[in-house]
Amino acid sequence: MNDxxxxxxxxxxxLIYVTMAGVVAQRAGIWNLGLEGLMIIGACTAxxxxxxxxxxxxxxxxxxxxxxxxxxxxxxxxxxxxxNPIIAGLGLTGLGLGGTSLAVQAxxxxxxxxxxxxxxxxxxxxxxxxxxxxxxxxxxxxxVFAMWVLLRRTRFGLxxxxxGEHPFAARSVGANPSRMRLAALIIGGVLCAIxxxxxxxxxxxxYAQNMTAGRGFMAFAAVIFGAAHPIGSAFxxxxxxxxxxxxxxxxxLFGDAVxxxxxxxxxxxxxxxxxxxxxxxxxxxxxxxxFAELRDY
Amino acid sequence: MTxxxxxxxxGLIFIVIALALCGVIFQFAGYSALGMFHSVAExxxxxxxxxxxxLRWALPLFITAxxxxxxxxxxxxxxxxxxxxxxxxxxxxFMAEWLNGAPAFVVIPACxxxxxxxxxxxxxxxGLLRLQSGTDEVITTLMGNFLAGLLLVYVTAGPLKxxxxxxxxxxxxxxxxxxxxxxxxxxxxxxxxxxxxVAVAMWLLVNRTAFGVLASLAGRNPTMVQWQGATxxxxxxxxxxxxxxxxxxxxTIEFMGPNGRxxxxxxxxxxxxxxxxxxVANLSVVGTAFVSVFFGGLASAALYLPIMAGLPSAAIEIxxxxxxxxxxxxxxxxxxxxxxxxxxx
Numbered sequence: 192m193n194d195x196x197x198x199x200x201x202x203x204x205x206l207i208y209v210t211m212a213g214v215v216a217q218r219a220g221i222w223n224l225g226l227e228g229l230m231i232i233g234a235c236t237a238x239x240x241x242x243x244x245x246x247x248x249x250x251x252x253x254x255x256x257x258x259x260x261x262x263x264x265x266x267x268x269x270x271x272x273x274x275n276p277i278i279a280g281l282g283l284t285g286l287g288l289g290g291t292s293l294a295v296q297a298x299x300x301x302x303x304x305x306x307x308x309x310x311x312x313x314x315x316x317x318x319x320x321x322x323x324x325x326x327x328x329x330x331x332x333x334x335v336f337a338m339w340v341l342l343r344r345t346r347f348g349l350x351x352x353x354x355g356e357h358p359f360a361a362r363s364v365g366a367n368p369s370r371m372r373l374a375a376l377i378i379g380g381v382l383c384a385i386x387x388x389x390x391x392x393x394x395x396x397x398y399a400q401n402m403t404a405g406r407g408f409m410a411f412a413a414v415i416f417g418a419a420h421p422i423g424s425a426f427x428x429x430x431x432x433x434x435x436x437x438x439x440x441x442x443x444l445f446g447d448a449v450x451x452x453x454x455x456x457x458x459x460x461x462x463x464x465x466x467x468x469x470x471x472x473x474x475x476x477x478x479x480x481x482f483a484e485l486r487d488y
Numbered sequence: 489m490t491x492x493x494x495x496x497x498x499g500l501i502f503i504v505i506a507l508a509l510c511g512v513i514f515q516f517a518g519y520s521a522l523g524m525f526h527s528v529a530e531x532x533x534x535x536x537x538x539x540x541x542x543l544r545w546a547l548p549l550f551i552t553a554x555x556x557x558x559x560x561x562x563x564x565x566x567x568x569x570x571x572x573x574x575x576x577x578x579x580x581x582f583m584a585e586w587l588n589g590a591p592a593f594v595v596i597p598a599c600x601x602x603x604x605x606x607x608x609x610x611x612x613x614x615g616l617l618r619l620q621s622g623t624d625e626v627i628t629t630l631m632g633n634f635l636a637g638l639l640l641v642y643v644t645a646g647p648l649k650x651x652x653x654x655x656x657x658x659x660x661x662x663x664x665x666x667x668x669x670x671x672x673x674x675x676x677x678x679x680x681x682x683x684x685x686v687a688v689a690m691w692l693l694v695n696r697t698a699f700g701v702l703a704s705l706a707g708r709n710p711t712m713v714q715w716q717g718a719t720x721x722x723x724x725x726x727x728x729x730x731x732x733x734x735x736x737x738x739x740t741i742e743f744m745g746p747n748g749r750x751x752x753x754x755x756x757x758x759x760x761x762x763x764x765x766x767x768v769a770n771l772s773v774v775g776t777a778f779v780s781v782f783f784g785g786l787a788s789a790a791l792y793l794p795i796m797a798g799l800p801s802a803a804i805e806i807x808x809x810x811x812x813x814x815x816x817x818x819x820x821x822x823x824x825x826x827x828x829x830x831x832x833x
Contacts, residue, residue, distance in 0.1 A: 222626070264813075272817035277565065277626060278767065279816065281760060285809025290513055292802035297518040302800070405634060415627055452642040459631040459638075467623045 193320040195436060200321075201394050203432030204328045205230070206410055208386030210428040211338050212379030213414035214421050218342055219375035220355030220368070224280030225265050227407025228287025229258050229380060233387020235291035238398035239298060241307040247392075254384040261287065262380035263373070270369045284407065292400050304399040310392035325393040327385060334382070338421040351375055386410075412462040418469060431458040495770055502817050503768070506810035513806055519799065527799055528807070531792030532785030541791075544674035544746060546784025547683040548738040550777055552762035554690045555734030557771040559611075561694070562727035563707030568614060568629025569735045570759025571636030572607040576736025577743040578636075578643055579606025581660055581750050584667060585648060592666045599667070600740055607736015608729045610636060615728030619721050633759065641752040648750060659751040663744060674746030682741065686734065691773040693730075703727055735759070761787070761808060767815050783808070 209230050216223035233254045240250025265283050268274045296302055311325035318324070342348035353361035354368035361368050390406070391398045409431055417424025438454035511521035532542055552569050559566040580603035587595045614628035641658070648660035670676030694700035703723050706713045710720050738758070743750060765783050769775030790804035 224630075268813055268817060272814070274814065274818075275816035277567065278763070279813050281567075281763075282809045282812030282814075285760070285805055285812060286513075289802040289805030289809055290517075293513070293517045293519075293800050293806060296800040296802065408630065408634065412627075412631060450642055450646065452638045452645075456635050456638045459634045463617075463623075463628050463631050466627050467617055467621055470621050470623050 195440070197321065197324065198436045198439075199429070199432050200324055200328050202435055203429050204325075204331050204393065205386040205390035206406055206413065206428040206432055207331055207335065207425050208327070208382050208389065209407060209410040210413045210417075210424050211334060211421060212382035212386070213410050214338065214417075214419050214424050215342065215351070215375045215382075216372075216379050217414050217419040218348075218355050219351050219372045220358070221269060221276050221372055221376065222280065222411075223265075223376070223379060224277055224408070224411060225261070225283030225287070226280075226379075226383060226410050227403055227405065228284035229261055229383035230387040230390065230407045230410075231287045231291050231401070231403045232261055233258050233384040234391035234402060235295065235387075235398050236384070237311075237388035237392045238305050238307045238396070239295065241309065241392065241396075242305060243298075247309065247312065250392075251384070251388060254388055255381050258384035258387070259377050259380035262376040262383075266373045266376045270372060288401055288403075295398070295400070302400055304397050307392060307396045307398075310394070310396035311389060323394070325389060327389040327393060334385075335421055335425045342421055347374075383407075409458060412458060416462045416465045430461070434458055498818070499768060499770065499815065502814040503811055506814040507807065509810045509813075510803075510807050513810075514803065519803075524799060524803055527793060527797040528786070528789045528803065531789030531796065535792070535796075538785070538788065538792075540673070540675050541788035542781060542785040543680075544784070545787035546780040547675075547679055548741050549758065549762055549765060549784055549787070550683055550780035551686050551741070552735045552738040552758065553765035553769070553776050553780055554686055554773060555731035556762050556766040557769070557773065557776055558690070558694070558703070558734075559727045559731040560766060561700075561707050561771050562703040562723055563710065564615070564618065564724060564727060565626050566611060566614065566629050566728060566731055567626060567763060568611060568632045568759070569731070569762050570756070571629065571633040572610045572732040572735035573739040573742075573755075573758050573762075574636040574640045575610040576603035576607035576739030577750055577754075578640060578739075579603050579736070580740040580743050581643070581648055581663075584663055584744075585661075588664065595667050596669065596744070599744060600737065603736045603740030603743070604733040605736070607739060608733040610736070611728045611732025612725075615725050618728075619724050637753065637756075640750065640754075644750050644752045650749070660749050662749045668744060668748055669741070670745035672746055672748065676745065679741055679745055682737070686737070687773065687777055694773055699723070699726065735762070738762075757805070757808070760812075764808060764812050764815065768811065 209226050212229070213223050213226050236254035236257050237250050240253045241247060244250055244253075261283060265279060268279045269276045292302060295305060299305060311327055314322050314324050314326060314329055316322045342351065350361055350364070350366040351371050351374070353364070354366060354371040358368040361371070387403070391402065410428060413428035413431060414424050416427040434454065434457045438451050441454060442451045507525070511525070514521040514524045530538075532538060552573060556566065556569050580599040583599045583602035584595060587598055610632060611629075614623075614625050614632060617623035617628055618625045644660050645658035650659055650661040669678045694704070702713055703726075706720055706723050713723070714720050742755060742758075747754060761783055765776055765779045769779040786804050786807060790801040793799040793801050793803060
């Protein structure tokens, strides 16, 4: 049983950190489809940073700086250049995936996986069977709780939500929606750096090209599934990890009787169902959004 | 200066900004930016035989992008081209498997019908959810892409698996040579004719039919179109179906032409590139044709770079991504620059 919990926590923790990044952006009114790109930057920088500097803290610092810079670039393009957030986010994802491949090729001369001598500090034998987990796993529930406090119980969080839902109202109480979004994306950048670092350096200590494999998008799905509530979305992300871990286990136990790929499809089907249901419950049709702003007439 | 010209110029300015960002990234990663752009241009257009290769990639991209343009025009943000493309390829592959042994003049049209139907059906459910319950099509089509990707992995490792394949990557049994519509270089009269037919049909649809005009109006102002007596519902669903069918057609072409078989996760950036093409072309059909050649060139350069120039193909991914980052941008500064041009003109 313990090894299942360890497996779920290992795969769930990176996803939950990145989901929190998506939640804070969603609250501020930005659909962040750049999560995948930010996560791979975090993963790549953490491992490459450890290899090059020999220090975990230094590698983490560089990862956070790069993820925050990428997030600020996204903010600039969306807020200052009025770009479409969805297309710009997908662009940032591509930039992250391509940029990390290019950087690894430039530094190591090949696209092969990079192995670090050590990773994120572990909890240690004091935690018994869970000692193999990294400190980020232990910090994760506190991060989710802190996000809940920040978004639901502070003036900052309320202003952030107002900036997302009704920018005019936010402005009327003296908040600057554009600056609130910048803050949201910077917080998200830090969280994506941690999530990416945990993915690459949490247990395996290895970075491989495109190793995020859609986890950033899965985090986005968790944000939507959890209605951008920090705890709801964290549980959605956890649910996705449980399905993934069970899928692998089912394959080990029953072989091909349970098609693994179809089990992996469950989170996406659940997200579609959840979004459809929440629309039904809220009632009314969404007003047709003219994507007129995409074009110039 | 006409509005159209201004918007083309604005697009070009942002593409230059995007390329400058790429240059900074290349330089930062330790490559010579100028050398990189030179190799990309050479790989795309200036080496012998480059144009054939670029067209090979451009034609399927054009077909998908023309469909994406239709649904964007109608105001639906269908980003599910990748999934619809996969479903087209999968349905065509099942049809080919089912009819295996029948004469080519039966199998090939049947596969095309199956592919287009598959793509259209994969666009139908997000369309229905959107129009019936207002479920956001961005989420449903995005999830649809992942579902289609998993389905592709499943069928290539399961029902359609080639038992003789090596363990590296599961793929389907190769399509019999009699049913192929091109060799693996991927440029054949059949494909060119299909792309030309799509181009003419889409141009007529957008510019010369009530549907095209109303769909474009619906994208800008659905209320007005409703008051004029058009059914937004029907317009919307048709635009989803057309964009899905075209992406499915492109999937069928890739399966029956250059690839000749399905592999798990093949051409994973096709849909994203097609969306990019539609946006760069500002959703015009003629523009889409020209822009497709540019991005087709980049796609062929992605294969050329690592082999001939010893440079990583990720460079192309970065160029595409940087263009995506900036292409929908509107900047007061750029507009002021353009306004200066307008006064002097």
